[in-house]
Amino acid sequence: MHPVLTLVVQRIALGLLLLLAVSAVIFLGVAALPGDTAQAILGQSATPQALANLRTEMGLDQPALTRYFNWLGGILTGDLGTSLSNRTDIAAAISQRLGNTLFLAGWAAVISVPLAILLGLLAARYNGRWPDKLISGATLSTISLPEFVVGYIVLYFLAVKWQLFPSVAMVFPGMGMMERLNAVILPVIVLVLVVLAHMMRMTRAAILNVMQSAYIETAELKGLTPMRVIWRHAFPNAVAPVVNVVMLNLAYLVVGVVVVEVVFVYPGMGQYLVDHVAKRDLPVVQAVGLIFAAVYIGLNIMADVISILANPRLRHPK
Amino acid sequence: MTDPLDRMIAAAKAGRMSRREFVGRTTALGVSAGLASALFTKAAHAEPKKGGLIRMGMQGGESTNSLDPALAASEVPFAVNYTWGEMLVDVSAGGEVVMRIAEEVSANADATEWKFKIRQGVEFHNGKTVTADDVIATLRRHTDEKSQSGALGIVQGISEMSAEGDMVTLKLASGNADLPFLLADYHLVIQPNGGFDNPTEGIGAGPYKVVVHEPGIRHGFEKHANYFDDTIGHADQTEILVINDGTARTAAVQSGQVHMINRVDPKIAELLKRAPGVQVKAVPGRGHYVFIMHVDKAPFDNNDLRMALKLAVNRQEMVDKILGGLGSIGNDFPINSAYPLFDDSIPQREYDPAAAADHYAKSGHDGSPIILRVAQGAFPGAVEAAQLFQQSAAAAGIPLEIKREPDDGYWSNVWNVEPFCASYWGGRPVQDQMYATAYLSTADWNDTKFKNARFDELLLAARAELNSDTRKATYSEMAKIVRDEGGLILPMFNDFVEAVRDEVQGWEADPNGELMNGRAHVKCWLA
Numbered sequence: 135m136h137p138v139l140t141l142v143v144q145r146i147a148l149g150l151l152l153l154l155a156v157s158a159v160i161f162l163g164v165a166a167l168p169g170d171t172a173q174a175i176l177g178q179s180a181t182p183q184a185l186a187n188l189r190t191e192m193g194l195d196q197p198a199l200t201r202y203f204n205w206l207g208g209i210l211t212g213d214l215g216t217s218l219s220n221r222t223d224i225a226a227a228i229s230q231r232l233g234n235t236l237f238l239a240g241w242a243a244v245i246s247v248p249l250a251i252l253l254g255l256l257a258a259r260y261n262g263r264w265p266d267k268l269i270s271g272a273t274l275s276t277i278s279l280p281e282f283v284v285g286y287i288v289l290y291f292l293a294v295k296w297q298l299f300p301s302v303a304m305v306f307p308g309m310g311m312m313e314r315l316n317a318v319i320l321p322v323i324v325l326v327l328v329v330l331a332h333m334m335r336m337t338r339a340a341i342l343n344v345m346q347s348a349y350i351e352t353a354e355l356k357g358l359t360p361m362r363v364i365w366r367h368a369f370p371n372a373v374a375p376v377v378n379v380v381m382l383n384l385a386y387l388v389v390g391v392v393v394v395e396v397v398f399v400y401p402g403m404g405q406y407l408v409d410h411v412a413k414r415d416l417p418v419v420q421a422v423g424l425i426f427a428a429v430y431i432g433l434n435i436m437a438d439v440i441s442i443l444a445n446p447r448l449r450h451p452k
Numbered sequence: 453m454t455d456p457l458d459r460m461i462a463a464a465k466a467g468r469m470s471r472r473e474f475v476g477r478t479t480a481l482g483v484s485a486g487l488a489s490a491l492f493t494k495a496a497h498a499e500p501k502k503g504g505l506i507r508m509g510m511q512g513g514e515s516t517n518s519l520d521p522a523l524a525a526s527e528v529p530f531a532v533n534y535t536w537g538e539m540l541v542d543v544s545a546g547g548e549v550v551m552r553i554a555e556e557v558s559a560n561a562d563a564t565e566w567k568f569k570i571r572q573g574v575e576f577h578n579g580k581t582v583t584a585d586d587v588i589a590t591l592r593r594h595t596d597e598k599s600q601s602g603a604l605g606i607v608q609g610i611s612e613m614s615a616e617g618d619m620v621t622l623k624l625a626s627g628n629a630d631l632p633f634l635l636a637d638y639h640l641v642i643q644p645n646g647g648f649d650n651p652t653e654g655i656g657a658g659p660y661k662v663v664v665h666e667p668g669i670r671h672g673f674e675k676h677a678n679y680f681d682d683t684i685g686h687a688d689q690t691e692i693l694v695i696n697d698g699t700a701r702t703a704a705v706q707s708g709q710v711h712m713i714n715r716v717d718p719k720i721a722e723l724l725k726r727a728p729g730v731q732v733k734a735v736p737g738r739g740h741y742v743f744i745m746h747v748d749k750a751p752f753d754n755n756d757l758r759m760a761l762k763l764a765v766n767r768q769e770m771v772d773k774i775l776g777g778l779g780s781i782g783n784d785f786p787i788n789s790a791y792p793l794f795d796d797s798i799p800q801r802e803y804d805p806a807a808a809a810d811h812y813a814k815s816g817h818d819g820s821p822i823i824l825r826v827a828q829g830a831f832p833g834a835v836e837a838a839q840l841f842q843q844s845a846a847a848a849g850i851p852l853e854i855k856r857e858p859d860d861g862y863w864s865n866v867w868n869v870e871p872f873c874a875s876y877w878g879g880r881p882v883q884d885q886m887y888a889t890a891y892l893s894t895a896d897w898n899d900t901k902f903k904n905a906r907f908d909e910l911l912l913a914a915r916a917e918l919n920s921d922t923r924k925a926t927y928s929e930m931a932k933i934v935r936d937e938g939g940l941i942l943p944m945f946n947d948f949v950e951a952v953r954d955e956v957q958g959w960e961a962d963p964n965g966e967l968m969n970g971r972a973h974v975k976c977w978l979a
Contacts, residue, residue, distance in 0.1 A: 181896040184600040219516035220523075220667060221652070227515070286699055294706045301703040302509070302693060302710070304670060396697045399704075401669040409514040409668055412860065 138448055142439050149435045153428060157209075160423040161202045164416050205420065215417040219410065224421050227406070232425065234305055235402040238318055239387035242325035247380055250330050254337025254376075255369065259360055261342060270338075273331035285324045285397035292320060303398040321398040325391060329383040336379040340372035347371075374441040381437035389426040500958055500977040506687040508973050509701050509710035513694035515668030520651040521641040522594055522601035527714060528694055530638050531970035532671050535690065536577070537641030537656035540568060540587060541632045543881050545962040545969075547792045549632040552681075553582055553642055553657065554620075563627035563916050568620040575678045576644050577661045584615035589646025591622075594639060599651075603639035605889065605896060627916025629923070633881045638970065659685030659974050668694050686958075686977035705730055705951045711978070712956060714966045716949040717832070718776030729954050734778040734947040735961040738790045738879025738886075741774070741831040741946060742782075743824065743841065745939035746871040748901040751822065755937060756815035761822075762801060763808035764845040767943045773840060774833040778949050782942035785931040786890070790945075790963040791883050793920060795928035798935065805848035812850050821853035825866050829859030830874035837943070838874060868899045875899065881964060883927050884915050891934060900939030907933045955979045 172188040208215055214224040253273070257266040276284060293301035299319045309317070344350065345368055353363045392404025403422060410418035442448050512527025521533045541557065542550040549557065556569035574582040591613055594601040601607075612623035624631065641656050654662035659679045664672030671692040679685055693710055695701040698717050705713045706727050716724060716732060725732045745752035745761070752758055767781040780788065783801055787794055826838040835856065842852040857866050857873075866873050880886040889895055892911055893903040907930055914926040934940060948966040952959055958976045962968045968975055 181604055183597050184604060187598055188600055217516070220518040289700070289703050294703050297707055300709055301700065301707045302695065304693060306664070306666065306670070397700050399669075399693065399695045399697070399700055401666065405668065406515050409516050413514065413516040415516055 138442060141442055141448070145435050145438050145442075149431045153424075153431055156427040156431070157206060157420075157424055158202070160420055160427070161198075161205065164419050164423070165198050167411075167414065205417070209421075209424065214421040217410070217415055217418050219413045219415045219418075224418055228403070228418075228421060228425065230307070231401060231403045231406045234400065235388055235391075235404070237305070237314070238321055238325070238391070238400060238402060239384065241315070241318060241322045242329070242387050243384055245322065246326040246329050246383075247333065249326070250333035250380075251337050251376070253330070254334045255341065255361075255364055257334065257338040258341040258345070258368075259364055261338075266338075269334065273334050276327040277329075277331035280393075281324060281328045281391075282393050282397055284327055285321075285394055288320055288324055289397065292323075301398070303400040305401065318400070321391075321394050321400055324394055324398075325387060328394075329387065333376070333379050333383055337372070337376050340375045341368045344368040344371045370444070373444040377440045377444070378437045381433040385430045385433045388429045500686045501979065502686050502688075502977070504687050504978045505689040505691065506712075506956075506973045506976065506978060507691045507693060507710040508967065509693045509695040509704045509713040510967070511694075511696050511698070511701060511715045513668055513671075513692075513696070517667035518652055519654040519662065519665055520647070521639050521643070522599045522603065522647075522651065524639055525602060527966065527970075528671070528692060530965070531692055531967065531973075533638050533641050534658070534970040535660045535671070535673050535692070535974060536654055536658045536662050537643075538574070538582075538658045539637075539640055540635045540642060543633055543636045543964055543969075545960055545964065547790075547881075547963075549636070553587065557632050559629070559631070559918075561918070563629045563631070563918060564624050566622045566624070566631050568622070570618040570620060571680065572618065574657050574680045575676075576657050577655045577676055578644060580644055582642060582657050584618055584620045586644055586646060587620050587642055588613050588615045589648060590640065590642050591646070593643075593646040593648055593651070601639055603637050606634045606637055606640070606885075626912065628884070629915060629918050630882045630884045634885060636881060660690055663689075664691075670694060684971075684975050686975075687973070690973040692973070702951070705953060708953065711953045712967060712972055712976075713951050714948070716951050718774075718778045718949055721776055721778060721949055724951055731952050731954065733950045733952055733959070733961070735950070735963065735966075736780060736788075736790055736945065737948050737963045737965070738788060739877065739946050739948070740782055740786060740788075740879065740942050741834070741837065741876050741944050742786075742874070743838075743941040743943070744873060744875050744900050745941070746901045747937075747939040748903075749871040751815070751817050752871055752939060754815045754817070756811045757817055758939060759936075760808045760811035760815060760848070760850060761845065762941050763804045763811065764848045764850050765841055765941060765943045766803040766844040767801075768803075769844070770837055770840055770943045774837045775944060775946055778947040780945045780947075782944050783935060784938070784940055784942045785934040786877060786879075786886050786940065786942060787883050787927070787931055788945050790879070791886075793883060793924040793927050795924060795931065798928065798931055801935070803844060805844070808845070808848035808850065812848065819851065821851040823853050823855050823872060825855045825857050825870045825873040827857040827859045827862040827866070827874070829862055830867075831876040831946075834874045841943075868897070878965075883930075884911065887911050887930060887934075888915075891938070902934070902938050902940075904933060904937065 172185045205215070212225065214228065216222070217224050217227065253269050257269045260266045289301050292298050300317055301320070303317050303321050305314050305317050341364060350363060350367055353367045391402065392408055395402045395404045407419065407422040510528050510531065514526065517529050521537060524530055524533050539552050540554045542552050544550045553571055553574055554568040555571040557566065559566045570582065570584045570587060576582060591607055591610065593599050594603045595607045595610065597604065609624050609628060610622050611625040614621050644655055654665060659676055660673035661676050663674050664670060673690045675685060675688050695704055698715070701713045702716065702720065702724060704710045708729070721732050721734070724730060745758055747753060747758070762784055771777065771779050771781050781800070783798060789796060824838055824841070826834050828835055838854045842854055845852045867875050877890065880889060888911060890897050890899055891902055891907065892898065893908050910926050910930050914923050917923045917926065950967060955978050956976050957979050959972065960968065
C-alpha cells in the first residue's frame, strides 16, 4: 500500500476510535448533570405525583451501563431515540436543525474562506504597508468584539435603522432559495466577520514564513511579479497550517454559533441543544453532543489528510 | 366636533389612550362624562378589519414544547393553546366568566353540583361536532395522574362527572363557587374524545387551525372557517415566533417583522416608547416577585424574625429600581386589586428599619448572617433585588448573605428545598386558586411550608360561599393571616410590559395574562 494511503487510513481509524471514546465521555457527563430530568421537564409547577409518573415512564430507574449500550446500539442502527420532553423522533428533528446549521455555516464558509485567504495574501504582499495594516486592523477589531455585540450592531443598523434585511432569520422547509438567502444574510455577515481574522492572520503568517526561503528569492530573481511569487511558490507550501486553521473555523461555524443563532432567532443546532440541556432531555443532548464531536473530529481528519497530501515529501517518498 | 376631540378619538382608536384618560380629557372640553364614555367605546371598538397575517414575537418557547395542552408550562405553549384550542368557559379582562363551549352555567346552592350546557354546532378542526362527551373525556384525561397535566390540581376536586344530551354535570367533593374560573385554565382545551387518542395532534375547536408546529421556532395558524364566534379571530393567518433574546425581540417589533412582543425589559421600556411606530403597554397583572421563607425551618420558624425581614424591605425602591416603576408594591400576601373580592382596606406594610430592628432583637437570632439564595432566573432582576434587600436590611442591623445559585436546576435544587430564596408567581384568576395552590397546608406547591388550621378552615368556607360580601370578608381575614404570620415576603407585583405596533387595533389591557391573556393575536386586527 502506498504509504500516504496507510497514513490516511490510520488517521480515519484513530478518529473513529476517538469518537467512541467521546461517546462514553458524553454519556458519563450527561449522566452526571445535577438536577432531576422529570422536574426540569415539568418545571416549577410540577406536582410530586406527576413527577413520579414521568420518572417511571422515562426509565430513569435502569442502571447507567445498560442505558449506555442501548443508546450506542441505537445510534449504530441510525436510531437516535425519542426526545423525552416532547416525544418527537430525535433523528427527524435533528436532521432539519442540522440542515439549517450546515446551510448557515456553508454560506459563511463559502464567503469567509476565500475572502480570508485573499486578504491574507494581500496582507503578505504589502507586508508592513498600509493595506496590511488596514486589513489586519479591521479584521482584528471584528474578532475582538464578542459575537453578540457584532450581531447587535449589525442588527441595529441593517435591520432596525435602515431596514435592509430581516432581523429575524427564520427559515423553514419549502422556502425558496433567494428567500432563504435573504433571511440568513445578517447572521452570515456576523459569522464572516467573526471567523475572518483568524484565517487571514494564519495565511499571512504562514506565507511570510515561507517568504524567507531561498527558493522565493530565486523566484524573485527570475523576475516574477510579487503576487505571482506568492500564489505559485509561497502559497502551496503554506497550505498545511492554513488548512488546519480553516478547519477549526469551519468546525466553529457548525458547533459554536449558538449566540448568533439566539440573536437572529435562527433555528439551528445550538439553540436546540441549549433548550434540551435546560430540560435535561438526555437522549437529545447525547445525540447532539455526538454529532458535534463527529463534526469536529471529521473536519480535523480532513485537515490532516489535506496537509498530508499537500506535503510533497509524504506524497513522493524515496 | 372640535379638533382636539377628533385627535383624542383618533388616539383612542389607536389604543394610545385609556378610557379614564379619554373621559378625563374630553370632559375638560365640556363633553358630558356619559357621552365621553360612549364616544370612547365607539372609538376603541371600531369595526374590526378582517384578513391579513398577525405575528407575535414571544419569549418563553423551547424546542422541547409539545402540542399536548396538558403539558403546557411556559408562555408560548400557553398562547398556542388559546389559538387552536377552545375552553369550556373563559375569564374576561374585567374578571367575569365568559361563555365559550358552554353556553350556560348553573350551580346548586352549596356549589357542589355544576351544570354546563354545551353550545350547539361548535365544530372541531377535523369537522366533528363538540359534544358533552368530548368535554367529559377532556376533564377525565386531565384528572388521570398519568397525563402529567398541569391542571391536575384543578380537576382533582371533581368527584363525579356525567353527560346527558348537551348537559355536562360535575359533582364536587366539596363546594367551590369558583369552579368556572378554574375550568378556564389554559391546560383544559377541549379535544375530540378528550385527546385520549392522540393528545398532541393539535385538533381543537379554537379560532385557528395549526398549520406549522416547529417548537422553539414558530407556530403558524390559519383561520378555522367554521369557528362559532365571529367577534374574534379577525386575521386570516397568525403566527407566533419564538424569540427568546430580549434585544432580538425588540428589534423584530421595531423593524416590523412582528406586530407584538411580550416581556419588554423594564429598563428599556422608556427608550422603546420613543421608537417610531411602536407603543409600549404596561398592564398591571397578578404576577409577583417574592422572597420565600420556610416557616418550619430555623431561623424562619420564629415569627419575629420573619416580621423583621418583612419590615426590612424597601418596597417602593424595588418597584422603582427593579421594575423601572412598571409595577406596584406588595403587602406580603399574594393578592392585589386585579383580583375579584380584593380588600383594599388592609394597611400597607412600609419599610421601617426601627421596627424591623425591634423584631429582630425580640427574635433572639444569634446574629449570624441569614442566607438568601437567589439566581438571575428566579425573576428578572432577582440578584439586584436581593442586593437592595441586603442593603435595606443592613440599615436595620439584620445581616443578610446573598448566595448566588445557577439558573440551571434552580427550580429543582433551590426553590421549595432551601429555606430562604427568591421566586415568582404568575398569579391565578381567583383568590381561592392562588391560596389553594401555595398556602393551603396540603398544597403541593406550599413553598413557604405555611400550615395554619384557621387559614385552611377559612379557605374551605369561602370556597363554598356564594354570597360575595361574606366571601370578601373571609378573604380579607385570610390575607391578614398570610401577611402577618406567613413566610412570604412580597415586595412587588410586576406589570406585563409589552410592545405593540401602531397598526394593531383592538388592543386592550387584560390582567389575566400577558398579551391579552395569550389572545392578542386572536382578538386584535390590523389597520
